[in-house]
Amino acid sequence: MNTIFKVIFFNQGHVYEVYARQIFQSELYGFIEVEEFVFGERSQVVVDPSEEKLKTEFDGVKRSYIPMTSVIRIDEVAKEGVSKISEAKGEKIAQFPLPPVPGKKD
Template sequence: MKNKKLFKITFLDQGKTLELYARHVASSALWGFTEVGDIVFDQQEGLVIDPTEVRLREEFGNTRVLHLPIQCIVRVEEVQKREPLVIRDAVSGERVVTPFPLAPSLRKP
């Protein structure tokens, strides 16, 4: 069986830097966009659950093709193996994990 290429896509979204893994990356038919398809998520099941993986799977799990504006893409890398997904604050670069959205009344001013 031929090994399929694996790409790590780092992009900006709503003040955060997100990483996703996908098997397909190409110029989109939509001018100014990059097409990301066949998004890869960790298939392991067990007692340890990665909240970042869960959050990204909830947001992109049913996505067939993601069209990203080229100005929000930070990097596209062809990699040999998949590593844990990361969500970072776009300004500070610190890891951000917010598994559940906070109600507006609970957010700090």
């Protein structure tokens, strides 16, 4: 069985939704590792520009390190869907809280 994960995360004011075969906690503290990105087949007549942008952005990427605080959700899915980028403004999506900075008083 080929396990596929849908990973939704914040990146520079956008919400990314990508599919990957491997995901695990990184040795780099506070990051998850995402490997083997999965994108839709080019057999479709209609091409989604958002997915094409993601495909280009992750072309040649062996492994991506995503900060845990940027992760919105991770799902194990039966098959890949369409990867996409959407605007984050106007949406009510909360990131995980950041740990307090040592020595800083409010």
